[in-house]
Amino acid sequence: MLDERQEEFSAIRDGVRGLCAGFPAEYWRHIDEQKGFPQDFVRAMTEAGWLSAMIPEAYGGSGLGLAEASIILEEVNRCGGNSGTIHGQMYNMFTLLRNGSDEQKSAYLPRLASGELRLQSMGVTEPTTGTDTTKIKTTAVRRGDRYVINGQKVWISRVQHSDLMILLARTTPLEAVQRKSEGMSIFLVDLREAIGKGLTVRPIPNMVNHETNELFFDELEIPASNLIGEEGKGFRYILDGLNAERTLIAAECIGDGRWFVDKARHYARDRVVFGRPIGQNQGVQFPIAEAHIEIEAADLMRWHACDLYDRGENAGAAANMAKYLAAKASWEAANACLQTHGGFGFATEYDVERKFRETRLYQVAPISTNLILSYVAEHLLELPRSF
Ligand SMILES: Cc1cc2nc3c(=O)[nH]c(=O)nc-3n(C[C@H](O)[C@H](O)[C@H](O)COP(=O)(O)OP(=O)(O)OC[C@H]3O[C@@H](n4cnc5c(N)ncnc54)[C@H](O)[C@@H]3O)c2cc1C
Secondary structure (H helix, E strand, O other): OHHHHHHHHHHHHHHHHHHHHOOOHHHHHHHHHHOOOOHHHHHHHHHOOHHHOOOOHHHOOOOOOHHHHHHHHHHHHHOOOOHHHOHHHHHHHHHHHHHOOHHHHHHHHHHHHHOOOOOOEEEOOOOOOOOOHHHOOOEEEEEOOEEEEEEEEEEEEOHHHOOEEEEEEEOOOHHHOOOOOOOEEEEEEEHHHHEOOOEEEEEOOOOOOOOEEEEEEEEEEEEHHHEEOOOOEHHHHHHHHHHHHHHHHHHHHHHHHHHHHHHHHHHHHHOEEOOEEHHHOHHHHHHHHHHHHHHHHHHHHHHHHHHHHHOOOOOHHHHHHHHHHHHHHHHHHHHHHHHHHHHHHHOHHHOHHHHHHHHHHHHOOOOOHHHHHHHHHHHHOOOOOOO
């Protein structure tokens, strides 16, 4: 079904490509070298309305589906940029849109759509519990009209470039719930009010130029009205948003993969060694061809996931498999591209090493490959639960 819509989608591709042309490789290279944040790019994407693609029209967005949103992020990466700098704004608003009250949606979504507010951050991961999310130790305790938050998070991205953050915290102790997935809640934290008044942010230097942080909560007070949805159901709300997030990340990986294949094939045609283009050697051609095949295959699963999601059907399995296939394909394309470039693959001016680092992240975050395999084994293949 989505095949028939590719013509319609080409307007989105062209629009994003046109904007990205104003942010060429030199821009991203400079940002990477400076360990900076692409403020101008994020502002341009916001002003052009691309980041509010999925916010309903009634709240000032374009009311588009996951398929269209995925194209936007794919194209940014395909043009050599890094959509990791913007994707939070796309998928964090889902959590608010799907689970927030009418008052919360009216208060925040129009201002997110206009760019007045940024909702780029989501705080789930903790240092001592990692992937075992139901064991999180950050607590939110109700005191009158406030919740008081204590605990710690790690790897929380874009906090320094966001006004709001969605936070997962325990509201009922693990020992007091029947199922470990119960007793957690999600909150909207206004970072502008919280930082320095109970929330401390410590940046984590890392391999990618990705703004990510440790967060320390010490008696942070937030209004009780910032609870999203019902108390105790936060884990389910977070899980709901993950299918969209994984499908969007898959599309980003497809964009990366296509960038690597293009870069590799052009270089392989131009670079002459032993009196002929290196791309004339099958030893050089084959890994590029293989990367292309795997990206195209992953793309089919990505469209399948988008299609299910946009039709309101269960996209869990397809979203996980799309993310798995696309992250693997982009990483293999990155390897093929680097190998094709030989020594020049390591030179920053070719951008290959930067994109190589960027795409590697997606085998670990937002969900690691092993956890997807475990999901498929347990939920699709009915193998015994391993944890
Ligand atoms: C740059 C970056 C940005 C991030 N941004 C955010 C963010 O904005 N918000 C947020 O909440 N989190 C964020 N994360 C965290 C990310 O989601 C986690 O790093 C990821 O889910 C893996 O969790 P972990 O690092 O705790 O690994 P661990 O849970 O410690 O696992 C380590 C390794 O062991 C494997 N493993 C663990 N248990 C099992 C098992 N039972 N079976 C098989 N293998 C297993 C994992 O697959 C992984 O490879 C970010 C991480 C990075 C690196």
